Amino acid sequence: MNDSTLSIRGLTHSFGDRRALDGVSFDVRPGRLTGFIGANGAGKTTTMRAVVGVMRPDAGEVTFGGAPLTLEVRRRIGYMPEERGLYPKMRVADQLVYLGRVLGVDKAEAERRAHALLEDLGVDDRADDVLHTLSLGNQQRVQVAASLIHHPDLLILDEPFSGLDPIAMDAMAERLRERAAAGVPVLFSSHQLDLVERLCDDLVLIHQGRIVAAGEAQALREERAGRRYRVAVDGSPTWRPDLIGATVLEADARGTVLELDEATDPQAVLAAAQAAGPVTHFSRALPSLSDLFAEVTR
């Protein structure tokens, strides 16, 4: 295990009779963006709150680089809570400096970083305004800056992209990639599956308090691709193979998606397609993240 992997083992927690987390275990590896996906109430926020120490789980263990999350370790986490958390009546730059100082950055350095982050996120012109006078999207950018002010060694972000416009989303994605490239493990939750699909190296899927899939995004999709193939024949968009052992799942302008039986050789399908015309596309059809999500949460 690498020195700065966040390991979550057997997190279990109940709210009254309702079991919110049931043996949640997964790793967040350094240098990678890990997307945390699940339906509302699946346990994402509870897991994240347990990691940062805001909530104490009934059972389970969280370690960072093999060490338990003591206060000193927790102070190196950049955390963005789901419902956000800034002082509505405090000026933007002031609160970044304050949070920076609470997290151990000295005052002058915190001021420098606050302005640099605000500029980076395109809200530096609002630095001296009181937070609640900013639009929700801009408040969100300030929130992002707040989680980065102390150059954290680990990022735990609950829905960091919600409420951001596409430009801010790109800026945010850029910041996260930058941190990951610097060797920081980044865990973030999101409902925007296409975004997670585009951005993430690793995925963790949670359903009703249980982890249903976790690992490299590409591997997870390939694992679940099964014997599904997409074939496109030039000039014949709705080409259908005359083969036994292949079921057509869908056929549209992008080609035909087939589910092959165990006994069917994919090469035979390719040959049949080539016989029908020039083949412009032939690949295993990896499930999209939404397919994957729908499948595992079924």
Added chain:
Amino acid sequence: MTSRSDLVRIVAGREIGVKLRDKAFIASTVVFVLIIVAAIAIPALISGGTSTYTVAATAEARPVAEAAAAIGGADERPPGLPRADLTIVDTADPVAALGDESVDAAVSLDGGVVVLTGRTGVAGDVRNLVTAASSALAAQAVADEAGLTSDQVAALTSPPAPRVDTLEESPDFAVPPELLGMVFGFLFYFTVLTFGIAIAQSVVEEKQSRVVEILVAALPVRWLLAGKVLGNGIMAIGQVILIVGAGLLGAQLTGASDIVNQAIGASGWFLAFFVLGFFMLASVWAVAGSLAARVEDLQSTTLYVQLAVMIPFFASVFLLEESPARRVLSYVPLSAPLIMPGRVASGDAAAWEPWVALAIVAATAVALVGVGARLYAGSVLNTSQRMKVVGAWKAGKGR
């Protein structure tokens, strides 16, 4: 890692910064200081000055006017007569003399009767002095005819004032100690209430805005509480010192140095009780804030703390006279800061009494801070709903 004291200081610094930028806080402090200065300066100015009058006198009335001026200017005056500087100008016609704006009244004689002429009336000081002068002169004239010596005349016209003997010696106070005790009690009540509500509000604001999640991920809950209480405590004590200081300065400037000495003597105990009493209640206010989920809940969660401040205050107002109840309440932690400094000021408390009461308040403060910290820790992260004390106590275990 940033040290514990640094973190507490940073949190306290924010609380102070917020207060210093709060216009309502600044305005209320300024108004308070002005009220105190006015309350001390205005009576001093009213009673302290010597009135001056210009009195016109006809030639025959001049002795009366001179006698009145002599009485008004004397340090030892018969009881009931005011001190006043009378300037006498000569005139032949009292009515014409009043044509001069600087003349306040005119004295003349009308067949042996002294006549005071004024525009719409005659100042009470002048009337009293002239009346006394005229009766003294009349008595003098009668005495001269009777052939009495000047000593006999003096004994007749200004008999010595009665000597006052008391069975017990009462301490000499410049202001009534009850008043001083009441002012101190009100200052404590007012400050604890306003700062207490400010602490509760600051806590619930952090809860409601969820900042507390970020803070608690980064520093222990108890340090956060300590910073909050410390920051507000410093501001509260600063405000009280400013108000008391302004009052003392006002008294000093108006020459009431005996008030200053008396108040300084009593302020030491007041401040000692104030500091401990404030910190005793501050963590309870913080708990009242952390039990609420939204600012609107404060009304109900702070109710009992408000009562715990108000009831002792009204008890202290009704128990200004020394009584067994007052004595007992001056040891009860919630009412001791309101009553014991007053008992010391009025000389009703023995020298050891404030020390014992202070120790009781200190012990209660330590206990309440401990209980308060646990309740705060148990409730401050429950952002979804209003909490009950029992639930907070259970949740706060070991945090």
